[in-house]
Amino acid sequence: MNPSPVQSRNQSRIMDRPNEIQKPRQKTRRPRAVLACELCRTKKNKCDEANPCSYCRQRNVECTYRGSNGSILNKRRFTPEYVRQLEEQVKTLRSSSDAPSVLPAPTPGTVLTPGAFSDPASPKATPSVDASSLHGSIGQNRDWGYQVPSPSCSSKQSAQEISSVNMHTRSVEFYGSSSSVALLSRVQRNEDREMFLPAKEQESGSIVSNLHNPRFSPSMMDGIQQSINANPTPPTPGVSRHYHKCSVFLHSFFSSNHYIHPILEKHRLLQKCEQLWSGTDASRSSSFIALYYSILSLGALISVREEEPIDGITNRQWSRKFFDESLSHCYRMGMVTDLEMVQCYFFLAKICHNELNPHWAYMYVGQAVRTALAIGINREPPAHLQRDVESVKAESRTWWGLYSLEMEMSFAMGRPDTLGSDLYHDRRLPVTYESMESGTVPYQPELLEPPHCAIIKYMVDFSRITRALCLGIYLSDLSLPELLARANQLEQDLNRWVDSVPEAIRPSRIFSRKTSLKSVKDAQYAKRQRLVMTIRYHNLRIMMFGSLLINSSPGDRASVSCSEGIQKCLDSAKQTIDIIYHVYQHHDFFRTWFYNITYISFATSIILVYLGQGASDSEVQSLSGFIEMAVEILDTMDECVVATKGAAIIQHALAQAQDKSASRINDGARRDGALPFNHQWGPLTLIDEVFDANLMFDTGAWDDMEALLRFLGGPVSGELMEDENGEAQLVGQ
Secondary structure, eight states: OOOOHHHHHHHHHHHHOTTSOOOOOOOOOOOOOSSOOHHHHHHTOOOOOOSSOHHHHHHTOOOOEEOTTSOEEOOOOOOHHHHHHHHHHHHHHHHHHHSOOOOOOOOTTOBSOTTSOOOTTOSBOOOBOSTGGGGSSSOOBTBOOOOOOOHHHHHHHHHTOEEEEETTTTEEEEEOTTSHHHHHHHHHSOTTSOSSOOHHHHHHTOHHHHTOOTTSSTTHHHHHHHHHHHOOSOOOOOTGGGTGGGTHHHHHHHTTGGGTSOOSOHHHHHHHHHHHHHTOGGGOOHHHHHHHHHHHHHHHHHSOOOSSOGGGOOHHHHHHHHHHHHHHHHHHHOSOOSHHHHHHHHHHHHHHHHTTOHHHHHHHHHHHHHHHHHHTTTSOOOTTOOOOHHHHHHHHHHHHHHHHHHHHHHHHHTOOOSOOOGGGOOOBOOBOHHHHHHTSSOOOGGGBOOGGGGHHHHHHHHHHHHHHHIIIIITSOOOHHHHHHHHHHHHHHHHHHHHHSOGGGOOOSSOOSSOOGGGGGSOHHHHHHHHHHHHHHHHHHHHHHHHHHHHOOHHHHTSHHHHHHHHHHHHHHHHHHHHHHHHHHHOSGGGGOTTHHHHHHHHHHHHHHHHTTTOOHHHHHHHHHHHHHHHHHHHHTTTSHHHHHHHHHHHHHHHHHHHHHHHHHHHHHHHHHHHHHHHHHOOOOOTTSOOOTTOOOOGGGOSOHHHHHHHHTOOOTTOEEEOTTSOEEETTO
């Protein structure tokens, strides 16, 4: 085959220049993108301007573009692969929607809307039947079917989540989008910093490590395990061994935290304590001793600080000593499953709760749930079994108190609960006067609980609204109108719940410092419960509408409906701070409820997020007052190191917001002085030296001559200027 003329010429050229090195063709560089996505811009990567771009698609993260005004742009340049992926998803969803439903028909009396609470007249929890309940681990979520999150939904959630190594404990900790840790991280993050930080930077500046309480950490427990291994047989407990002199902490517990979680029977427990102090064999059960020390620990932690501590040891030191004692008994016993161990884990979780160690609290409450399920206290015992009435009542109180605590802690950390479907839990709720008078249960006065136990049922109802909020808003991929509609539906459920609560402990929708003296005669338990339920009501309301604030653009927030939702969120945030500040001023018992730091931090973070998203200068001034109140509360809780760290973060964020507001005011003042001149002739510049000195100014267009003089750099009436002798004179006087 003869070579073509072109090939012959090329070969001849190569032969003529044998010593010349053939340089490879240089790869053409991709031109600079006109508009890069947020991730490529912060990473200084060359973006291909697709949606999603190749860089974001390889890393499976959300690809967003922002305009010069900061608003999110909707670019429509999709890659062919992305279009094919969407087509496959449409086919999959269409085939699944055409499949026949396998859900059973609801039986009479079942609740299809778990966001709605149980009937106040019914002493038994009503299970719900929905698609999610068939999967066991998915709770109720109203009538919204649970769907597998889409990749875009997952990327949105992951952008708001925190997963980091705690440098103090070397443990990995995760906090979801509904947690105060994630929200504080958003506040701490500078607006100009990149959204996706490198892993090394995340670990070095982890808010998980910054908000850790190093004085109450797992390192404390190393010595416990070592001492147990060295001395596996504990000494015989005697009268002095169980700290009878610290019984005041038991009474502190029963006059305070017991009213919020009334799972124990006071007189029965104190009777067993007396037996323990006297050395009676009947009370030497290891599980009861572990429970006893956990109650002592919590009581010491939340008790009012006395001027003369017992044996010169502070309450917090006593609390940690008793916490160690309780844990040492738990380690020695191993895997024991009985009611007292469930209650012990319950109170160990509450101790960690108030020590501001939510990670440990989540672990212990999960252990309590597993132990409770293992012994079956979530199930109604068969009627033919003759059981001790007090034991039956204790199991009911413990299970439903644990149910609401598990839901509360899990949602507050953005983690899933371990309760499973409510179909598993048919245990009767504690019997109160309301259920007895309704006639829905046989008249059994021996099952009747004291009035302060009524809160258990209403907190169970509240926890179901919390689960509906978690599944319906925080785990759903919704557009802004859908998000607003769902938040309004949940608010209706919340308002119906408030109306169902007895008036004595009903939460207040609007806090007023001027309260009636009639409440002075209320029972102590009613005052405590009403206060806690009011704070939780406003905290949940913040969670309902806070997602609007976080996920909306400035244009979205300009709409009336979205603006109203955000104002509801801000209103509850302000009331939360106001309530805690007011009660903290006047009540000693409240100053040792350290978990209020979480409520304060969350409410303050919401306000700071609002300030950082373009609040007006007048709003900055008014809202700054509430933030300063929150900082004052945290500063007075200096006994807790987490409060001090949280106050520092909030103060720094507030200073930044105030600086931005001040700069806007100064810029606005300068622009206001030039506004009339710019309106008449456009912006004036002398840099190009083409200004016509003979230009006739239409000074009649200036309503304020002082503004004109100020703009041109001349003195204004009322201002000080120096005369030729250097003495100050007042112009215009």
